[in-house]
Every structure is written in structure tokens, then in C-alpha cells.
Amino acid sequence: MSFHHYCRLEESSVRNLVSSVVMGLSAFVLSAGLAFAEGKVDVSDARLRLLPGDVPAAGYFRLHNGTDEAIKLIGAHTGAYRKVMMHLSMEKDGMAEMHAVPEVDIAPGEDFEFAPSGYHLMFMKRSALLQYGDKVTVILKFADRKDVPVNFKVVSPAAM
Numbered sequence: 001m002s003f004h005h006y007c008r009l010e011e012s013s014v015r016n017l018v019s020s021v022v023m024g025l026s027a028f029v030l031s032a033g034l035a036f037a038e039g040k041v042d043v044s045d046a047r048l049r050l051l052p053g054d055v056p057a058a059g060y061f062r063l064h065n066g067t068d069e070a071i072k073l074i075g076a077h078t079g080a081y082r083k084v085m086m087h088l089s090m091e092k093d094g095m096a097e098m099h100a101v102p103e104v105d106i107a108p109g110e111d112f113e114f115a116p117s118g119y120h121l122m123f124m125k126r127s128a129l130l131q132y133g134d135k136v137t138v139i140l141k142f143a144d145r146k147d148v149p150v151n152f153k154v155v156s157p158a159a160m
């Protein structure tokens with residue numbers, strides 16, 4: 001067995017050890033956790049890609065489900081646009097298309113990405129003047145939990 005091989009084995013057993021310690025800790029937290037508030041839903045890197053005129057804008061972000069339950073994102077709204085939809089971009093026969101998505105399920109502990117060429121918010125019918133660098137408050141709506149307000153940074157398409 002080469003030294004290199006040996007190192008790999010060593011690494012993976014350390015990783016197993018770490019993950020069983022982490023599992024043990026989470027089990028402890030879960031059993032002791034009834035008194036704690038439920039975990040958090042965190043949103044980061046939220047940005048709105050502004051296009052000229054009345055062209056719809058795309059919104060992207062990363063959502064972390066820090067709770068111990070699956071959560072269901074069912075939509076969004078904002079004062080800056082009259083309509084916000086959830087879309088999924090995909091390629092079909094070499095052509096880019098997008099489809100409306102009624103809801104998105106995010107498993108406990110999962111990071112879910114709204115990103116170019118994938119899921120995005122589609123902001124339609126702008127009702128406020130916006131400039132690059134502005135912040136737009138967008139309310140994310142969930143099926144079984146409170147709304148989550150998120151500040152989206154207005155960016156130029158070139159910034160993506």
C-alpha cells in the first residue's frame with residue numbers, strides 16, 4: 001500500500017469520526033431542543049438584475065433551511081413590482097425556455113440556489129424607479145411559516 005493510499009484511508013476515517021460526533025451532537029440538540037425556538041431560514045446573496053424599460057427583472061439568492069423541517073416556498077411580492085413569479089429556466093432542443101413554478105420544497109439543512117440558468121424570481125411591471133445599488137425589499141412567502149423579508153440589491157446585468 002502506498003503512502004498516498006494510506007493517507008486517504010486515514011482521512012476518511014477521521015471524516016467518519018467527525019461526522020458521527022456531529023450526528024451525536026445533533027441528536028443531543030434535538031432531544032434537548034424542545035425549549036429552543038425552531039431553526040432559521042437564512043437568505044444570502046440576494047440580487048435583482050435590473051433591465052431597461054419594462055423588461056422583467058430576474059432575482060437570485062441562496063436560501064438555507066436551518067430548520068429541522070422541510071419548508072415550502074410559495075411565492076414572493078414587493079412594492080417595487082406589481083407581479084413576482086417563480087420561474088425555472090431550462091434548455092429544450094437548444095432553446096432557452098422558462099416555466100412558472102408554483103412552489104419549491106427545501107429539505108432541512110439544504111442550501112437552495114436561485115441562480116442564472118435555473119430557478120429565479122421574475123419581477124414584472126415595475127412600479128418604482130430603481131437604480132443600480134438600490135435595495136429592494138422582497139417578501140418571501142412560505143406555506144407553513146412566517147414571511148421572510150429580504151433586501152435584494154439592484155445590480156446591472158453585467159454584474160452577474
Ligand SMILES: [Cu+2]
Pocket residue numbers: 087088098120121122
Ligand atoms: Cu423568468
